[in-house]
Amino acid sequence: MRLERLSLNEEQDGGGVESDTDSVQFPFEKVFPVYAMVGFSRPGSGSDLSVLNSGRDPIWEAVREEAKLEAEKEPILSSFLYASILTHDCLEKALGFVLANRLQNPTLLATQLLDIFYDVIMNDKDIQRSVRLDLQAFKDRDPACLSYSSPLLHLKGYHSLQSYRVAHALWKKGRTVLALALQSRISEVFGIDIHPAARIGDGVLLDHGTGVVIGETAVIGNRVSLMHGVTLGGTGKEIGDRHPKVGEGALIGACVTILGNINIGEGAMIAACSLVLKEVPPHSMIAGTPAKVIGYVDEQDPSLTMNHDAGKDFFKHVAVTFRKGRPSVASGKETKEVSS
CATH class of the missing domain: 2.160.10.10 (Hexapeptide repeat proteins)
Known part of the structure; x- marks a missing residue:
């Protein structure tokens, strides 16, 4: 897997939401904490692409290192961590495994879902990029998220967002019935309802998500x-x-x-x-x-x-009061009644 520098302000097709790229892209400006964790130095602002061209995936390496440490600290979780992370050779496969097991039901089996997720994620470089940018967003912005493995394993906001990305890819391919079936399961399991036709950019955080x-x-x-x-x-x-x-x-x-x-x-x-x-x-x-x-x-x-x-x-700029049974908003010294 080859990583390329991505400017988060870069214009993309479809109103800055979707793009077609030849390789997975990575926001190195936001990812340097990962490099410290796995022994990399922060990439320079110039054309130093040694890390990018090395085939390394620092996000995935960080996830694996965290899983190993957690398995040592909590032996009761070792089987869970091994099945979810350590047995896989890339982030995409680990994510597909986790999502398939979260969304399965008696008539939509985990093995069937796993095939669907693998087929979509492993062949869609836009989703591969989004998976990492979203993971970094959760780690950077959610103070309750203390590791890179936590969203992958536990956070339904992240799970629902990545499941949506698969459903969206299916929707664009004309597989609308399957996309809507996934939407239904996502809503049922995670309490988050995202239509598969909606368009969502990269580096998005659904905090809690409920x-x-x-x-x-x-x-x-x-x-x-x-x-x-x-x-x-x-x-x-x-x-x-x-x-x-x-x-x-x-x-x-x-x-x-x-x-x-x-x-x-x-x-x-x-x-x-x-x-x-x-x-x-x-x-x-x-x-x-x-x-x-x-x-x-x-x-x-x-x-x-x-x-x-x-x-x-x-x-402090917003005080909601009630006059004559109707809400009003106070901003600074002036209070204006809000029309019903």
């Missing part, structure tokens, strides 16, 4: 972070292109509902429990029901920092 719903024509750009309970839905009365489009680097808080074919600008930050019905400007902070702009984000990508107040005491 209750996330992503509609058929939704688009999510690269480096987006979504908390639990997020809905990217339609208004219920439209057909065709009817779901939100989330720009790169956006941070969407817990239980946010975004409805309709509207754009969420790059680097935007949406407060928990907001109801978003209108376009969101890039790098803006919005909150409320319905949501309104209450400030702007200094960081290029709030999704990477996971700093929900953006250094601006975010939630």
Whole structure:
């Protein structure tokens, strides 16, 4: 497997979501913690491609080293760790094994699912890239994620996202019935419902993931972070292109509902429990029901920092009160009643 340097701001086909590449790509700017773990030095910013051309996969090596250490510390898990990680020779096969065993049922056997996952993942370089970028996103942004092996083995947000990627590949090949069957199992097992036709970029974090719903024509750009309970839905009365489009680097808080074919600008930050019905400007902070702009984000990508107040005491700018049975939003000194 050959790794190439990837700029996370690189334009890709399909609105920055999908691309066709000749090799697996890797965000070396974000991956250097892995190199320290497995004895590599951080690649230089120039044309030093010695690590890239060595055929090494530092993410996979880190996962294996972690599994070996955990098997020594917790012998009761040694069989689980061996079957899930140590018996495999690459990240793709380990992931396929884990997903097949999580999603199996009496009529959709693990062996059948394993064949499907292997066939798709091992022959799709875009998915191979996404698997690693997503894994790095979980390790970088989720403070509860202390290792690279943890999302692979345990985190349903990661599992549902990678299962979706397989279903999406099947959908694009015209195998829609199988893709929808996978969607149903993903929703049933993980409590996360992602339509296989939705388009999701690389380096995405579904933190916890419980209750996330992503509609058929939704688009999510690269480096987006979504908390639990997020809905990217339609208004219920439209057909065709009817779901939100989330720009790169956006941070969407817990239980946010975004409805309709509207754009969420790059680097935007949406407060928990907001109801978003209108376009969101890039790098803006919005909150409320319905949501309104209450400030702007200094960081290029709030999704990477996971700093929900953006250094601006975010939630101090938002006070929800009730007057005459209707909510209002206080921003700074001025209080404006929110229309129902």
